[in-house]
Amino acid sequence: MAGLADGGIGKDSKEKRSSRACLACRQRKTRCDLDADGTPPCRRCARENQECILVKSRRGGRRVRRSSIAAAAAGAPPSHASDSADIRGERDQNVTVTPTEADETWRPRPTPPQRPMRPWNEGWEERRSPVQRRRSDGVDDIENHIASADLLNPSDALNLLAQVADRDAEGRRESALQTSQDGQRSEGGSFPVGLGSSSSFPPISEGHLTVADAARLLGHYHDKYHPYYPIAHKDIFMNDNVSQWVDDEPHLLTAVLTVASKDEPSWAGIHEACSKYMETLISKLIYRGSTTVGAVEALLILAEWAPQRLQEKPTIGRGEEDQGAWMQVGVAIRLGYLQRLEQTGLYQGKEPKTDQFSRKQLAWAACYMSDRHVSIRLGKGFWSRGPGPNTVLRAADFPTLKAQQMGSDDLSLLFQAHLELTQLFGNAHDILYSSASHREHLYLGGEYVRYIDDFTSTLRKWKLVWGSLSFTPHVKATLILSYDFLRLYINAFAFQATINRAIAQARQNSSSNTKPGPIFSDVAGNTDARFIYESIDAANSLLGTLNSFIDPVTGLRYMPLKYYLYVIYAAVFLFKAHLAGALGREASGSVHRTINVTIDRLQRSSVSPDSIGNRYARSLYLLWRKTPPKASDRPAADSAPATADGRADVEPAPHLRGVGELDPLNGFSWRDLDALGQFITSDLAVTDSMLASPSFNTDAAAIGHDPEAGEWADLLWSGNGNDVVF
Template sequence: MADDKNAPPVKRVSRACTFCRARKSRCDLEASGGQPPCGRCRKENRECILASSNRGGSRVRKKTLLTTTTTPIHSLASVSVDAQHALPTSTSHLQSPETPIDSSVLEPISSLTPNPPDNHDSDGDSPIDSTIPRNPSDAWQLLRDVAKDGPIATQTASNAAANGVLHTNQGETAATRAARGSAGVTHTGLATYRLVREGYLTAEIVHTLVQQYYQNYHCYLPLVPRSYFGKDALDQFAVSDKHLLTAVLTIASNDLVDQPHIHQSISRYMHDLVSGVAAGHDCDVEAVEALLLLAEWEPPGLRNNIEVVGRGEEDRSAWMHVGMALRTGYFLSLDRTAFRQESDEEAKIDARKRFAWANCYVSDRLISVRIGRAFWSRGPGPMTGLSTRDFPTLQPQFDGDEDYAKVFQAQLDLTQLFSNVHDVLYSGMRSSNQMMLLGDYVKYVDDFRTAIDRWQMTWGNIQCSQHIKITLDMSYQYLRLYTNAFVFQAQISQAISKKKKDKPLREHLRQVFSNVGAMPDARFIWGSVAAAKQFLNMLATQVDPTRHLRYMPLRFYLYTIYSAVFLYKARSFGVLNDQEQRAVCTLIYSCIDVLRQASLSPHHAGSRYARLLELLWMRPLKLGQPYHPMRSPAARSDSQLSSTGSIRMDAGGYMQYSPADFSWLDLEAVGDFVSGDPMPNQVAFMGMNSYQNPAHFMPSPDTMNWQAQNSVAHFQLDLNGNLLF
């Protein structure tokens, strides 16, 4: 308390640099004694030039506004200071006997302290004098800036001291307070990073993990500024971008299978930082970048429970992380950078924000396509004439360097196609079903196929590393599958609408698809099957499982599963002849082997989803016996209903397939199918009195008759509104 009272007064300056003044933001010159560079320009490696003074002339002061805001701002500041000492730490679970955590220096708590005073002169540089708020949030920000800048903040601090409230030195920044340890030792650079400061990591481990991330992961999503990968840049990385650094460490530490405690410690800290973003803590564009990286790889340490068989849990986590990144980006006004700026200088300043927002758009569209949900963002995307020159940080820096700008532009164009297909064909169950039954989807699918082919002609021969190019090729094949599969579902819907009441559904569908060549939409059905097989063939023959697949974003693992499930469904309808079935089974076995080779542990996504495919395509005769491919789907007279009431087992113990049990885009339902759990729609059909242990469940005759009579009406969608093909 005494030190705070005797602290020297903060030096006020009447000038701000040109960049901060243009942004109407605080210019932090106090650290350098009132001389450039300011704190923001030093952080962003920008030239700092002091602007000319705005003093002079007649100016109307808004004293009334300042007076009326004194009381509420005083109250808020007091509450913030009190909250710092009243709230318990949210990261107490990181404590250990070897490295006790000093709760007084936890970063989430330090973010609750009042911000240091502004250096803008209250007469000449006050943002409230020259800025018109466009919404309540802007107005509140202006009032907050005034409170930090003017005599109100000083009076508030004096009143708090008089009332016995502990407050921080007005000349001490939040970063300085966080860097000071419990023993009064001041840390700098990487030593201020919490996991290093508290002994969970060393500087050597941080450097090793950052380099591993750069070598293995960065090429697939180059969000991290390349300047941060040098060892001498770790200090700035840790001080300026703790969210982004923690995301990098979380992803890279997943490879340390012999030191799982490192991944667990980093993941817990990452979880706390994400929780802070969700709670509204101050953050910048680097928090958005961190969330996007997590959505692409979804480290297992961020989830409470990891099952041996993959069931699409990563999609759910990615859906939440992408949504949070978008909302944070909107709050930080990153969406405004989607439009080209008037000058090249402004475009250069906003390059990092523009790239982050463009990746928000890409992640939003791709996760929505994967799980069949509506887009988070409905506003204008980054497709407003953006080109490679709008991403200067991605362009080659020396001869032989990777041209990430071209790769990203190709990804943007492909994502726009994904977005259009999803919007038109998969926009909603009602519109999709109506389009299927009326048959007016053909013109849309034909146009999409033409656009996809043009993308391939434009970007199919892009010059880049082979392990990067293969990701574009696999995305292209999956887009072909996603587009043509809609027609497959449409043919199923039309066949169901024409089924006779006295004819079993399965027999009717197999008869319809027994001669695909005679169907009006044969080219689409064959196109979807060909795309799925081509995708799996690329994975099995062109991707190195240990050098590249292991580090690829999770969506390529999931595209593999979707393609394999699609072929399983196509086989169940009789689309594949015997020779094609044997070839597809061999291809599936190769993909299972590749996924397992890419896995470092049973918890890795490759191992978990290899197990899912194994259960789907193979089944043991008896416990302890090896796996064998399933027999022909032809029904036998001695078959029986299994625990789900729909999967049939023949006399030899082989599993028969039912075409109406799950959607190829619903991995959770696929997991239920292979594990013997009832499908969601079947649970709704069965009576509660007849439901017992799923391992011994047999639906009652009344339930089976009712379901058979209503199979046409309920075949096309499940309780989640997903297409059942």
């Protein structure tokens, strides 16, 4: 054993372990490969070019536990509870023990305190930067996601690749930002607040508006526009750092600024710049799509308010805004499908929803609502699927709306009320107005009576629930306008059915010499009298709400486009009811006075001659001012020169040219604003004189003209073979 203690190697060395090892190998707990004579350095230290320090074996001696060392360091007597030491005591690096020639016991010799050796990965998580931790966790997450995700089509594969690329790009951006911030801190600087990437936002970088202007417009939008259609992400109104939204929500920010600046003449330059930039963003969305919910919200907001470039606004309204809104909603829906927002309508989990999920669910519900409304106004098919068959959305499903403070208005309840009314709109359209052939079948068969009764009953229940809730006056007025328009939309179907049956009967009797009378000579005796009266009452009530409860400057000016158009539709419907004889003389006078007030309200809501209110006020004025030509003014066919083949070559007078298109019942639908514009402008003399004077409301007496029933008779029953369109 002495030979072994001195480090000698005997002939039985292969059977016994060496008693000597260097400090580095002992710390690593690896075999110390010394030369044959046991002299340093070992091969590991030689290879790593480090100092090789031999330590002697501590086998067989007494060892002092750490507790004893700590007590000795504190001045307490060492503990002798155990004279034998565990082999693991070799790992203690706080003391160095050496034997002496005079005493064979091991005694501790204090050494300077050294940092204890720790495992190589101890504290690694704390030493990593946040970017490194997120990147590592992201790799694990994306690998798990790829392993479990569906791979059903090429789109799924591309989506997975895009997620990997996004993770990598995010890591590089955060790493670069961290480096930039570290550099600025090391130089004693601070990260600039309020500037950031605003230089990449053309309306700001080109000098059309400042960051302070943008913040002020955000507040203006929140107060004046947001309550009517609260789908813009709430956070954009809670942080004045506009530069953050330039980076995070460029589409939503630009749309909000475009709408907020459209109704103030002093902001015309800002509106033009934001509109131009919004057009650029929309073009990119069409070319490349988007993965952000903010892009969907932005398009829906533009569709609701439909701002137009100043130089593109026509003199009178012809429904151009509705056509643009239909296109914008369509793009929004496609972006929603790309982001799988429709899946939020199928969610039935009970666990709390994240804010991001709630935002997506709200955006998809808004897509559904906007699609139904604009498609019904244009008579087009629906693009988006509604909520799932087992999903009934309530105010509690929109916590982001519930959290917003807008005076006394609960925006989540308001959204639920509009959502339920929109579902009724969609059902009425699908059952009554789904196609022309289906309408004709219902007109002749009469099954629509049962449908109208059912819808009317459901609509009354809706009014009982939501009519009693307290909202601010203008916000509640939007609910009333929507309710009355849906009531008009449902009951006008029976009005149209009566017209079509009368036309069909007139064609059957065309061989007789009997001259047909007014279509509605006896409304009370008509089989659909209650529906006819209900539709007329709904139109009058809608205009009455506008005239009596909505301030044109503080309310109507900021309302979405659809409420303007509800007013226009009601006024046009009353014109056609008056034309068909459904209004008596007394009722016609009352309607004329109502129309005069409506025109005045639309004008007062406008800030310029080209504003939407002013342009549609002109349309109504021209429509109700227009009177038909008398029968005596029409050229007779037998007085016209005959052509070579014997047919009469009739050339009507200039102001009567195109009599077929001037047929008051055949010429336009009460829901077709483009045909309405053509009907109005067909009499160029009236149009030219009218458009020369913007202040046409001073000539209101002209609207009150009540033509004799005989003046309309020939036009009502002109045998041109065309179907009547409402």
